[in-house]
Amino acid sequence: MCSNHTAGFERVRVCLGGTFEPFHAGHRALLREAAAGATDLFVGITDGVLARRPDRAIRPWQDRAETVRRFLSEEGYRGELTVRPLTDGSGPAATGAYDRIVVSPETLPGAHAINKSRQANGLPPLDVRVVPHVLAEDLLPLSATRIAAGLIDVDGKRLRPVRVAVGSANGVKVSAVAKELARILPCAAEVKGFAVASGVAEQPRDEATLRGAQNRAKAALAAWPEAEYAIGIEAGLVKFPGNEGYLEAQACAVLDRDGWETHGWGPAFHYPDWLTKRALAGEMVSDVLGPIANDPSLGSTTGAIGWLTEGRFDRTELSRLAVLMAFVPRFRRGLYGPSSSEGKTS
Numbered sequence: 001m002c003s004n005h006t007a008g009f010e011r012v013r014v015c016l017g018g019t020f021e022p023f024h025a026g027h028r029a030l031l032r033e034a035a036a037g038a039t040d041l042f043v044g045i046t047d048g049v050l051a052r053r054p055d056r057a058i059r060p061w062q063d064r065a066e067t068v069r070r071f072l073s074e075e076g077y078r079g080e081l082t083v084r085p086l087t088d089g090s091g092p093a094a095t096g097a098y099d100r101i102v103v104s105p106e107t108l109p110g111a112h113a114i115n116k117s118r119q120a121n122g123l124p125p126l127d128v129r130v131v132p133h134v135l136a137e138d139l140l141p142l143s144a145t146r147i148a149a150g151l152i153d154v155d156g157k158r159l160r161p162v163r164v165a166v167g168s169a170n171g172v173k174v175s176a177v178a179k180e181l182a183r184i185l186p187c188a189a190e191v192k193g194f195a196v197a198s199g200v201a202e203q204p205r206d207e208a209t210l211r212g213a214q215n216r217a218k219a220a221l222a223a224w225p226e227a228e229y230a231i232g233i234e235a236g237l238v239k240f241p242g243n244e245g246y247l248e249a250q251a252c253a254v255l256d257r258d259g260w261e262t263h264g265w266g267p268a269f270h271y272p273d274w275l276t277k278r279a280l281a282g283e284m285v286s287d288v289l290g291p292i293a294n295d296p297s298l299g300s301t302t303g304a305i306g307w308l309t310e311g312r313f314d315r316t317e318l319s320r321l322a323v324l325m326a327f328v329p330r331f332r333r334g335l336y337g338p339s340s341s342e343g344k345t346s
Helices: 025-035 061-075 108-120 144-148 171-184 207-223 273-280 285-293 303-308 315-331
Strands: 013-018 040-046 080-086 100-103 127-130 162-166 189-193 229-238 247-256 261-265
Touching: 013 025, 025 040, 025 061, 025 100, 040 061, 061 080, 100 108, 108 127, 162 171, 162 207, 171 189, 171 229, 171 315, 207 229, 207 247, 207 261, 229 273, 229 315, 247 315, 261 315, 273 285, 285 303, 303 315
Parallel strands: 013 040, 013 100, 040 080, 100 127, 162 189, 162 229
Antiparallel strands: 229 247, 247 261
């Protein structure tokens, strides 16, 4: 609930702007932040050319203004409220007597531009409050564009399966991605694998391992441009600091349609020294262990880890955990980025 305000309190004059169409959970978060502690609140709602959108119809200004007023009233805001048409990017914030401006990560550059203008005119800069993205069920930012496309509703509920491209035709990797997404997303996912090049050696080492995962993710997105996520997984020999010798580890890169890329690693383990030496010499581990394990398709089934642990763990689980680790920054996006707000204040 928004705070009530009474006479005698220091004035806190807050401004924000937006189209507010369709009115969704992200707008509600912005307005709540703006109203919290404000004695005077200005809401600029775009009109005219500034309100036009190529992908959707926009309700008349009066209707959108009434939606904003009604929401603030229902939230319990009792301060002074001014709602006016916004026909330019800055509105009155560049010259008005305000203390604070509330923005989303996308509109943060506009707030910086407003402050530069204010300083040039001898006015004090505004305190900039950045409200982190409200995430939809698919862990992607809730937006009017995605609502208009029929992908989500105004509360972020997914209306269609999330499209996910995997940079490999290997059934183990595709299965690992599908399995982990079923765990971390409350909505359905359509997962497709694509045979793409990693751009690194078949048995990569150290930083080339992550680079291979990144290359696979980028190539997968190019192979399926409609995908909302692209995921690359690459196994390699990695020399971790403080550890003697190389460990086998899987790197995962997750790339979304907005261009944000996050990384993670699965559990790492030792091969026998003789096997590591042969792998470092360029031999594929599955080719070496396959005859010993009496499984010529070892690389596309349980993997070396399955045989070495006598079935206690398998390659799918290694890949699945790497996917989970790569998604960690996406659960609390406001702390990581892009445009992380570091506690909402910039």
